[in-house]
Amino acid sequence: MNAIKINNLSKSYKGKFAVKNINMEIKAGELFALLGMNGAGKTTTIKMLSCLTPPTSGDAYLLGDSILNNPQKVKEKINVSPQETAVARNLSVKENLELIARIYGSDKKTAKIKAEEMIMIFNLTEVAKAKTKTLSGGFQRRLSIAMSLISNPKILFLDEPTLGLDVIARRELWSVIKKLKTEMTIVLTTHYLEEVEALADRVGIMAKGELKAAGTVSELNLLAQVDKFEDAFIKLATDMEVNI
């Protein structure tokens, strides 16, 4: 079953395409990584899929609901962890988590329980009562991602989730994402090739707003006729036009 079906999705600003005619399907329960250099169109694609930016043309269906015709239904099923840390600065870690749980429809008691769960999963116990503006960048990032999970989304968009994290924090987050893989469909954008190799079931390579290729890491290596994924990425993102 497809969780996401994208039909000819495009976004242009003043006639210049940020995303051009993307067609793609992502299966339910899959972790799909969107890989590309800066300005490749990864974040714009995620913004369109999460109803933050309307497409210039085309449409996408998330679990059967159109982002154009039924964005409210789509929003109830998804959650997003934006590229920049997105937390309420004068609220504590626990209050931030409860806030998001309640916005997504949990009652007060359930929101508290869910917040406690997230605090445990993301090792935030020591800072649970601290105002988020006093936290280190690493803690803020972890909280920001925990906030995107507390609503138990069916589809989760993680826009460069490990950006700015140190190696240990990155590995901790990888382990959390691995645990989540079976429970929801995850679309992740990243610059880090090793992150893709460690986490992704399938990978889409974007360049200049276009989806150049999609497949598993080994399929992409085969397609580019190279052994290393880094070489495949460079070749596919810069040289070849591939029909998927």
Place this chain on the structure above:
Amino acid sequence: MRFMTFAKRNTKEIIRDPLNLMFGLAFPIVILLIFTAIQSNVSESIFMIETLSPGVAVFGLSFISLFSGLLVAKDRDNSFLMRLFASPLTASDYICGYTLPLIPMAIIQSIVCFIASIFLGLSVNVNLLIGLLVLIPTGLIFIGLGLLCGSLFNEKQVGGVCGALLTNICAWFSGAWFDISLIGGVYEKVAYLMPFSHAVDITRAAIIGDYNAIFPQIWWVIVYAVVINVVAIYVFNKKISGKNI
């Protein structure tokens, strides 16, 4: 009732910022004390508490724009609004969530100003309640201006527009500390094209029990409040339609 959850968060964000408490509550009281001290040392009736207190109450409300503008701008700057825009919150949830907590804050601010004024000699009577009532549309003007500025500008710009420009315009063109008619001419005409001087006049009229003098000036304030809030809601809605995130 998602907006209530959002409104509670916004209340916490505002009241937990010590600068907001300083500007919203302490600063107007300091102004009252300073001008009252000046009055006690001069023979002329320049800063009588009956005229000073309504002026300070209106001027104090101008900081509400700073609170709401900064809150919206900060949320936009740190991507928090992007997270919320991807949630099931609707446009009306945002508007209510951002504006409703500020109405009781504006009323509390005015009450604190009047209580401080009572200690400085203001008579306690029913007119104070009427004064609080006529201050509500003035509060709505500043709440709308805050939402508008927060939607249009970044945090630094909101600090400049609401924190410096708006408070100065309100201070100089409201007649809060001096009688605008003493300057007269173009200055007076310009002042009475804006809502702040009308707001101070009607609050003064209410405080001294001259209810007839509240009209027709209150209509200036109400019309400004409606127009500014309609424009603010329109601009905010345009922003959350997704084209400018």
